[in-house]
Amino acid sequence: MKNSAAFDGGLRERKRAATHSAITSAARGLTAEHGLAGFTVEELCEQVGISRRTFFNYFPAKEDAVLGAPAALPEELTEPFTAAGSPGPGLSSSLLQDLVDLSVAYMESMAVSRAELAQLKDALSTEPRLVLKLMQGTREADERLRGLIARREHLDPADPQVVAVSTVFSALIQRAGPEFFDPDNKLSYRAVLTSAVESARAVFSSFSPVTSSKDPS
Structure with missing residues (x-):
């Protein structure tokens, strides 16, 4: 019964x-x-x-x-993200990949089917200002992302590493959004965002360390 x-x-x-x-x-x-x-x-x-x-x-x-979809990331997405963090203080090696997966999952929560996603793209092509709202490109959203990363990695939200990762990733998301929703784009959101993140990772890894003082010689 x-x-x-x-x-x-x-x-x-x-x-x-x-x-x-x-x-x-x-x-x-x-x-x-x-x-x-x-x-x-x-x-x-x-x-x-x-x-x-x-x-x-x-x-x-x-x-x-x-x-x-709601402005805040739902717990069913954030809980697996935070659970996959490092066991102690410090950035985990999978952080960037997990941030991409989290962003893609959030995007997919906006539209379940391909038809709904196409409909969303059409609407955002007419009202491109909604892309920024969708990408949550606000100070409050950046702070929430910073807090999420800090909680996952057992670090303070003001930790320079957390601030650096959240700032750069937020910028990449805001860049990937308009590119994905461009009417001429044929790539998936995952492909667009992954390309942006991997390019940034490769570029930063190629630089020499930066010091706070100039060598007097």
């Missing part, structure tokens, strides 16, 4: 996921066709068949509905 409470809970979750998907799909389609300023929340709600109140139970604004 089925557990009624569990069955009802599962049904509610499926309905919620379906509504979430419907709102996101409609928001992306309207944005691609008209731009964000070209439609209202009310028009979006009418297309989906929901109330304005229901919309705001899912998303705080149209921009968030287009992106279809």
Whole structure:
């Protein structure tokens, strides 16, 4: 015999996921066709068949509905990342690869299927300013990333190594986003971001050490 409470809970979750998907799909389609300023929340709600109140139970604004994911990284993504860190203080050798995997997983959480991803790309081509919001290129987001790396590697968020990695990786993400969402791009987000990260890693490893004082000779 089925557990009624569990069955009802599962049904509610499926309905919620379906509504979430419907709102996101409609928001992306309207944005691609008209731009964000070209439609209202009310028009979006009418297309989906929901109330304005229901919309705001899912998303705080149209921009968030287009992106279809929360600003903060979900725990189901961050927990495996932090668990894979070094056993003691110090940067683990897999940090860059794990940061790429984390970023790709977050991107994939925006759109489950290829069709949804294509729809998201169309919307962002019309509203390129949303790429920055998607990439979370803000000081607060950079601080969250720094804290995540510090927690994983058992270091202080102000540690110079943590600051360096988070600063450079944030810059690479902000560069990879527009490149990936460019209408002419045919590469996957993983390929675009991996290329950027590997180029940076190779370049920095080729430099001589930098000192704080100039040799008087």
